[in-house]
Amino acid sequence: xxxxxxxxxxxxxxxxxxxxxxxxxxxxxxxxxxxxxxxxxxxxxxxxxxxxxxxxxxxxxxxxxxxxxxxxxxxxxxxxxxxxxxxxxxxxxxxxxxxxxxxxxxxxxxxxxxxxxxxxxxxxxxxxxxxxxxxxxxxxxxxxxxxxxxxxxxxxxxxxxxxxxxxxxx
Numbered sequence: 001x002x003x004x005x006x007x008x009x010x011x012x013x014x015x016x017x018x019x020x021x022x023x024x025x026x027x028x029x030x031x032x033x034x035x036x037x038x039x040x041x042x043x044x045x046x047x048x049x050x051x052x053x054x055x056x057x058x059x060x061x062x063x064x065x066x067x068x069x070x071x072x073x074x075x076x077x078x079x080x081x082x083x084x085x086x087x088x089x090x091x092x093x094x095x096x097x098x099x100x101x102x103x104x105x106x107x108x109x110x111x112x113x114x115x116x117x118x119x120x121x122x123x124x125x126x127x128x129x130x131x132x133x134x135x136x137x138x139x140x141x142x143x144x145x146x147x148x149x150x151x152x153x154x155x156x157x158x159x160x161x162x163x164x165x166x167x168x169x170x
Contacts, residue, residue: 007032007090008068009081009153010058016076017052023074030061032095034102053102054155057081059090083154090152093132100129101157123166130159134169 012020017033024031034053039046062068071077081088117123117137125133138158 004087004089005063007059007061007092007095009088009090010060010071011078011081012056012058013076013078014056017056017058020058020074020076023076024058024060024071027070027074029067029071032059032061032099034059034098036102053098053157054153057153059095081153088152088154094152097130097133101159103129117163117166122169124169125161125165126167127165128161130161135166 010020021031021033035050036053037048037050040049060067060071062071068080072080117140119137119140121137123135123137125131125135
């Protein structure tokens with residue numbers, strides 16, 4: 001199996017994402033750990049926590065076979081993600097769009113008299129941090145909930161985006 005340079009996905013032990021991310025930085029590799037804020041409800045309180053967007057995944061930009069082996073040798077790393085005989089690779093564009101998605105981006109525009117898309121339609125996002133990605137409409141109410149498919153990861157991201165952000169896909 002040939003290993004190519006670029007962004008790859010490490011599969012790490014459960015709840016070891018931050019430790020592996022820090023370890024990758026310590027050995028001068030270029031890691032990325034997308035994290036999101038969420039509210040955790042306990043019986044007596046609520047707390048805002050930060051958790052990984054993709055549990056057990058850490059992205060790393062690999063430029064040589066030496067870096068590949070250094071990343072694999074870290075405590076908590078299980079393997080690189082593969083689909084059949086190919087290592088999962090993520091494009092720089094996808095990494096940049098994920099970075100924008102998990103950043104402090106607030107879309108608060110008000111919509112009036114806009115035709116809402118139909119459930120099941122495939123649309124292309126033409127506005128905001130996910131610009132250029134295709135998505136599938138899964139729910140239509142006061143807001144449009146969409147699934148953004150990140151093909152190289154075979155993962156989905158659910159987000160709420162105003163309908164003016166879409167255009168039809170031919």
